[in-house]
Amino acid sequence: MEISTQVPSFKNLFSGKKGQNLGIVRSMNYEIPGIFRLESGKTLSHVRIEYEMYGKMNADKSNVILVCHALTGDAHAAGFHAGDKKPGWWNIVIGPNKAFDTERYCIVCSNIIGGCKGSTGPSSINPETGKPYGISFPVLTIVDMVNAQKKLVEHLGIKQLFAVTGGSMGGMQVLQWTVSYPEMVKKAIAIATTASTTPQQIAFGAIGRKAITDDPKWNGGNYYGKKTPAQGLALARMIGHITYLSDASMQKKFGRAQQEKAGPNLPKTSSEAAPEISSEVSPEVSPEVSSETFSDHSSNFQVESYLNHQGDTFTKRFDANSYLYITKAVDFFDLSKNGSLIEGLSGVTAKYLVISITSDWLYPPYQSQEIVSALTANGVDAKYEEIRSQYGHDAFLLEEGQLNYLIRGFLSQILVSDIMYRNFYSVSRNETIENASTLMVKKKVNHLPVISEDEKLEGIVTSWDITKAVACKITELNEIITRDVKYVFSGDKIETASSIMEDYSISALPVIDSENRVIGMVTSESISALIGKFS
Numbered sequence: 001m002e003i004s005t006q007v008p009s010f011k012n013l014f015s016g017k018k019g020q021n022l023g024i025v026r027s028m029n030y031e032i033p034g035i036f037r038l039e040s041g042k043t044l045s046h047v048r049i050e051y052e053m054y055g056k057m058n059a060d061k062s063n064v065i066l067v068c069h070a071l072t073g074d075a076h077a078a079g080f081h082a083g084d085k086k087p088g089w090w091n092i093v094i095g096p097n098k099a100f101d102t103e104r105y106c107i108v109c110s111n112i113i114g115g116c117k118g119s120t121g122p123s124s125i126n127p128e129t130g131k132p133y134g135i136s137f138p139v140l141t142i143v144d145m146v147n148a149q150k151k152l153v154e155h156l157g158i159k160q161l162f163a164v165t166g167g168s169m170g171g172m173q174v175l176q177w178t179v180s181y182p183e184m185v186k187k188a189i190a191i192a193t194t195a196s197t198t199p200q201q202i203a204f205g206a207i208g209r210k211a212i213t214d215d216p217k218w219n220g221g222n223y224y225g226k227k228t229p230a231q232g233l234a235l236a237r238m239i240g241h242i243t244y245l246s247d248a249s250m251q252k253k254f255g256r257a258q259q260e261k262a263g264p265n266l267p268k269t270s271s272e273a274a275p276e277i278s279s280e281v282s283p284e285v286s287p288e289v290s291s292e293t294f295s296d297h298s299s300n301f302q303v304e305s306y307l308n309h310q311g312d313t314f315t316k317r318f319d320a321n322s323y324l325y326i327t328k329a330v331d332f333f334d335l336s337k338n339g340s341l342i343e344g345l346s347g348v349t350a351k352y353l354v355i356s357i358t359s360d361w362l363y364p365p366y367q368s369q370e371i372v373s374a375l376t377a378n379g380v381d382a383k384y385e386e387i388r389s390q391y392g393h394d395a396f397l398l399e400e401g402q403l404n405y406l407i408r409g410f411l412s413q414i415l416v417s418d419i420m421y422r423n424f425y426s427v428s429r430n431e432t433i434e435n436a437s438t439l440m441v442k443k444k445v446n447h448l449p450v451i452s453e454d455e456k457l458e459g460i461v462t463s464w465d466i467t468k469a470v471a472c473k474i475t476e477l478n479e480i481i482t483r484d485v486k487y488v489f490s491g492d493k494i495e496t497a498s499s500i501m502e503d504y505s506i507s508a509l510p511v512i513d514s515e516n517r518v519i520g521m522v523t524s525e526s527i528s529a530l531i532g533k534f535s
């Protein structure tokens with residue numbers, strides 16, 4: 001008989017209270033000391049990184065989650081800047097009791113190098129010339145973005161990030177983090193992304209860049225203090241924005257509806273915007289082409305007006321040269337090595353959650369599945385999930401319920417590897433009972449896995465087996481080994497271990513790898529101690 005243990009259920013450990021908003025938040029800035037070397041070999045000095053932090057770091061700074069933004073995002077991921085009506089771009093998942101729970105984790109988000117929202121980029125002043133860099137700014141890669149973030153993380157005194165997360169280009173940074181600095185990332189959540197940009201993605205990037213560089217006001221990137229290439233930048237955004245939506249979401253948002261002729265073309269606030277369902281939009285009418293000039297119809301469909309609005313508002317918040325550099329960095333992104341993603345991701349150790357969006361045709365689900373396949377082939381614990389949504393690529397900014405559910409589950413999931421004893425004691429089947437019992441007494445353990453010369457699991461003996469053997473005057477361990485031994489894998493959820501223990505009334509399980517080698521032990525005491533931490 002083994003010591004029977006009641007292992008408490010984990011079901012109710014992580015209860016879901018309603019998420020709240022952070023209040024007013026502020027941005028901070030850090031200047032990387034000395035020279036910052038880029039992947040190209042070029043260097044920059046006085047590199048500034050704009051960042052925001054929500055929630056408190058714990059004593060050993062082990063609760064920090066780094067959030068990486070997408071193409072046109074910034075450091076303002078959540079909460080409100082003083083005077084703003086709209087919160088940060090990922091407010092739906094960051095805040096008290098949200099998936100990125102600021103009561104529990106400290107969230108850090110920084111504007112990428114190359115950006116135009118406080119971090120050093122093409123619009124920044126080159127300290128050597130006293131003028132904006134423009135296109136003299138060196139070519140950037142996702143590696144450079146991650147290396148700049150690493151400088152910030154080090155400056156904040158963080159040894160290992162509890163998690164790194166992001167969608168789209170943010171997801172690329174997540175992947176890059178786990179490749180460049182595997183030991184610094186415990187968990188990784190990559191959403192709506194790819195490990196290697198495809199020709200179609202590059203093609204959209206290229207058209208956007210051409211729209212900018214063909215605008216005469218771009219002027220070889222030298223437009224600061226003059227008229228900006230707003231027309232080209234707006235066009236680039238309009239093209240890009242189409243790829244962030246889906247056929248279904250455009251049908252639902254606009255149908256073939258037209259703007260009301262008398263009314264203003266561009267709603268000023270979202271409440272005046274075209275409603276989401278076609279029954280609420282203005283009636284569908286056929287343009288009376290005969291009596292009007294073509295220009296009267298230049299923006300008459302709601303979708304045209306919407307795209308114009310998206311293009312126009314974008315030019316007020318983004319720098320055209322930054323757009324060129326960042327889209328190029330996305331296009332350069334390719335983690336495969338010698339044509340193999342398995343090889344490219346071979347050093348990754350973080351536990352992964354990879355999420356795709358069913359209607360995302362820019363970064364389709366198969367690209368996320370490829371990431372998961374490559375990680376799994378490397379023995380990485382990687383989970384694949386799909387967000388069911390009609391919103392298209394931008395669903396990672398909108399699907400509040402599904403995102404919170406998936407992320408919360410992943411972050412709060414505790415695996416056998418998190419609590420198993422890696423320094424364990426074992427015996428060989430040729431051992432004497434006397435030696436086995438001496439080992440148990442000396443090391444204060446009740447279970448000894450029996451392993452072969454090549455460390456494979458052959459069975460288990462418990463202190464109770466030994467007691468019985470002594471009573472029956474059995475001397476050979478071989479005669480008392482339990483060979484039908486229950487075990488778990490290090491990537492199994494802790495609930496799996498606890499149910500096996502409960503079902504078979506046992507209090508310790510060997511942890512094995514895919515080759516049946518014993519790599520640790522998990523005990524009911526360690527599970528109970530963990531529950532104590534949360535109760």
Ligand SMILES: CC(=O)SCCNC(=O)CCNC(=O)[C@H](O)C(C)(C)COP(=O)(O)OP(=O)(O)OC[C@H]1O[C@@H](n2cnc3c(N)ncnc32)[C@H](O)[C@@H]1OP(=O)(O)O
Nearest residue numbers: 069070072073089267269270273274302305306309394397
């Ligand atoms: C990812 C990062 O890291 S941060 C960058 C994320 N932010 C962006 O990309 C900003 C631009 N993108 C968007 O707005 C994205 O579509 C989202 C996902 C952020 C928001 O999506 P939704 O909430 O569905 O907003 P929607 O796409 O309907 O756009 C609303 C805007 O369009 C305007 N609009 C709607 N219909 C029309 C129309 N027929 N004509 C003109 N304008 C229109 C609204 O007035 C509103 O304008 P506002 O943003 O200036 O207030």
Ligand SMILES: N[C@@H](CCO)C(=O)O
Nearest residue numbers: 070071072073168244
């Ligand atoms: N709409 C988002 C996602 C692009 O991938 C952005 O502009 O950053």
